[in-house]
Amino acid sequence: VTGALAQIATLLREESGVLIGEHQHAALSTAIVRTGLASNAAEFAQIARDPAQRRQALAALIDEVTVKETSFMRDRRQLAAIPWQALHESAQAAGDGIVRVWSAACATGEEVYTLAILACESFGTNDPPVHIVGTDISGLALARANEGAYRERAVRELDAPLRDRYFTHDDATWTVNEIPRRFVEFAFHNLYRDPIPPLGSRRLDLIVCRNVLIYFDGETIERVVEQLERALRAGGTLVLGAADALSGSARRLAASTRTAPARERREPRTLRRPLGRVPQRRREDHIATALQAADHGRAEEALAQADAILAKDPLDAEAHYIRGLVELERGDARAAVASLRRALYVDPSFALAAFKLGRANEAAGDKTAALRAYEQALRTIDPDDERHELLLEQVDLGDIAAACSARVEALRK
Ligand SMILES: C[S@@+](CC[C@H](N)C(=O)[O-])C[C@H]1O[C@@H](n2cnc3c(N)ncnc32)[C@H](O)[C@@H]1O
Numbered sequence: 001v002t003g004a005l006a007q008i009a010t011l012l013r014e015e016s017g018v019l020i021g022e023h024q025h026a027a028l029s030t031a032i033v034r035t036g037l038a039s040n041a042a043e044f045a046q047i048a049r050d051p052a053q054r055r056q057a058l059a060a061l062i063d064e065v066t067v068k069e070t071s072f073m074r075d076r077r078q079l080a081a082i083p084w085q086a087l088h089e090s091a092q093a094a095g096d097g098i099v100r101v102w103s104a105a106c107a108t109g110e111e112v113y114t115l116a117i118l119a120c121e122s123f124g125t126n127d128p129p130v131h132i133v134g135t136d137i138s139g140l141a142l143a144r145a146n147e148g149a150y151r152e153r154a155v156r157e158l159d160a161p162l163r164d165r166y167f168t169h170d171d172a173t174w175t176v177n178e179i180p181r182r183f184v185e186f187a188f189h190n191l192y193r194d195p196i197p198p199l200g201s202r203r204l205d206l207i208v209c210r211n212v213l214i215y216f217d218g219e220t221i222e223r224v225v226e227q228l229e230r231a232l233r234a235g236g237t238l239v240l241g242a243a244d245a246l247s248g249s250a251r252r253l254a255a256s257t258r259t260a261p262a263r264e265r266r267e268p269r270t271l272r273r274p275l276g277r278v279p280q281r282r283r284e285d286h287i288a289t290a291l292q293a294a295d296h297g298r299a300e301e302a303l304a305q306a307d308a309i310l311a312k313d314p315l316d317a318e319a320h321y322i323r324g325l326v327e328l329e330r331g332d333a334r335a336a337v338a339s340l341r342r343a344l345y346v347d348p349s350f351a352l353a354a355f356k357l358g359r360a361n362e363a364a365g366d367k368t369a370a371l372r373a374y375e376q377a378l379r380t381i382d383p384d385d386e387r388h389e390l391l392l393e394q395v396d397l398g399d400i401a402a403a404c405s406a407r408v409e410a411l412r413k
Contacts, residue, residue, distance in 0.1 A: 004041035005029065011048055012065065015058050016137055017192030017216045017224075020065065021409035031064035063140040067215070070107040072114050072150075073157040075210070078239060079114060084122040087205045088129060090235030099130045099205045102198075104191055104228070105212035106134035109145025109176075110154060115208065116180035117158075117166050126179045135189030135198060145186045148176035192220065196227035203233040210241030211399075214406045218362060243399030283309055283316075290322045291391070294329070302326045317347040318391065324356055333363035349380040352391055355404055362407070371411045374404045 005028055009020040020028055029041060037057055038044035047057045073079065087099045099119070103112045112134035119130040136142050155163055155174045167174040189198045191212065197204060207228050213221045221244070228238050290305035303326055309319040324339035340357040343350055354377035361370035381404075383397050 004045040007045050008032070008041060008048065008061070011058060012061065015193070016062050016066070016190065017220050018062075018066065019215060019217060019406070019410045019413075021413050023412060024409065028065065031061060034064050035060040059139060063138050066138050066141075068107040068138065068141050070110045070211070071157060072110045072155050074111065074114070075241070076157065078210075078242075079118060082115075082118065082122075082206065082239070083237065084119060084128075084130075086235070087237065088123075090233065091129070091205050093235070094233050097129055099128075100202060100233070101130060101132040101206040101208070102201070102204045102231075103132065103134040104189065104207060104209040106136050106145060106186070107138070107141045109134060109141075109148060109186065110150070111208060111210070112145065112184055112186070113148065113166070113176050113180050115206075116184050117162055119183075120166070120179060121162070126182075128183070130183055132184045133198075133201070134184065134186045136186075137188070137190045137192075139188065142186050142188060148181065150174050150176075191224055192216070196224065197231040203236070204231055205233050205236045206239070207231060207236070208239045210239065210244060211402075213240065213244035214399075214403045217410060218359070241399060243403040283312075287318055287322070287391075290319075294322060294326050297329075299326045299330055315346045317343045317350050317353065320346065321350065321353045321356070321391070324353070324360065328356065328360050328363060331363075333360050336360040337364055337366075337369075344376070348376075349382065349385070351377045351381040351385075351397070351400065354380060355400055358404070358407055362411075367411050371408060374408045374411070377401075377404045378408070 002025070005025045006022075009025070009028060012018055012020055032038055032041055032044045035044070035057070037060055038047055044057065044061070047053050084099065088097070091097050091099045101115055101119075103115060106112045112132055115132055116130070119128040119132075120126055123129065134142075134145055136145070150173070152172050152174070155167070163169070163174065166177055166180055168177050169175075187198065191209070209224075209228055213224060216224065225238075225240070225244075232238060286305045286309050290302045290309075293299075293301035293305060302322060306319040306322040306326075309316045310323075313319075320339045320343035324336045324343060327333075327339055328336035337357065337360045340353050340360055343353040344357060347353070354373050358370045358373035358377065361367075361373055378401060381397050381401050
């Protein structure tokens with residue numbers, strides 16, 4: 001049975017990119033039974049070997065194993081930062097004036113309808129110059145997205161006036177009305193295997209791809225993010241989930257919202273603010289500038305800012321951390337390991353540094369050390385810890401934990 005389960009986990013990874021660790025095999029067994037196609041792993045493996053049945057069997061299993069957790073207004077701050085008017089200007093400059101949006105891995109549709117509602121609100125009309133496509137690998141999720149009917153719990157983050165304007169309400173069910181539906185559509189797309197952007201799609205002004213990359217391995221994340229960036233039209237914006245960005249490279253850690261170059265390039269908005277305490281200001285300015293430089297790929301400047309802090313205080317954990325980020329981004333995994341270790345030596349409960357040390361160790365080929373680092377991150381994540389406010393401001397600690405757990409699972413395989 002273990003052999004059959006491992007074989008099925010491999011098939012799933014090859015089909016969807018989703019990693020399934022050995023400790024998830026019990027859940028995989030149950031999922032196999034839930035498909036109704038087989039009563040155990042060996043039987044399912046046999047079905048999957050038959051070319052005539054394979055695709056359908058794997059699709060059914062993917063429906064069962066993928067994590068479809070989502071909600072309206074998930075990570076509200078990130079959504080509120082979407083620059084609709086600027087996107088419209090870019091779309092006008094590009095020709096047709098329609099802001100083209102792709103919500104990749106949209107699960108049951110809440111993210112797509114949220115974007116539609118935000119577009120209506122931002123343009124102040126029920127007919128905004130926007131077209132949104134939501135895609136997912138799960139047929140079941142897409143069917144529910146098309147249905148657009150949600151339980152009370154799913155809509156709880158929506159303010160009452162928005163619920164009243166964009167839903168009909170019947171008992172405990174809230175159904176999306178025709179206003180957002182008019183400019184929204186759903187389609188199948190596999191981020192791991194299908195072309196990006198999807199075949200037949202034009203380039204996009206806004207791509208939202210959140211809380212899916214964490215289930216992929218590092219190489220796949222890098223490949224997919226690069227393809228997503230290339231799929232943007234000039235002036236377009238890519239929004240990654242915080243944990244997805246954390247699972248990628250250092251450059252992407254600094255900002256989970258990226259903007260494609262436009263003729264009149266707008267710098268991606270910085271979501272960080274220096275701390276207000278006066279004696280700290282200079283140091284915080286260095287940190288903020290270093291992060292901004294790292295974010296824009298200006299490695300030397302980022303290192304110089306970090307070094308300026310370290311010259312005054314060699315025990316500044318955040319400065320070592322920033323050095324580690326930049327070194328990792330440059331492909332110097334060993335230097336990154338050393339810098340991140342220094343950060344953790346100064347501050348052993350610096351969970352973000354432990355997480356990045358995991359990534360650096362993986363890049364350096366040391367899986368055991370990577371596993372240790374992710375476990376340290378999981379042990380030390382503390383939602384009440386305010387010490388790394390500047391670094392953590394746009395990061396959800398729950399997402400970091402999810403990213404760490406995903407890597408621990410993959411490494412324990
Ligand atoms: C946790 S949900 C994220 C939903 C939404 N983006 C959000 O952040 O709220 C993850 C979704 O990714 C989908 N998924 C997993 N692997 C995928 C792949 N290779 N291609 C496209 N979607 C995938 C799953 O079916 C699931 O619906």
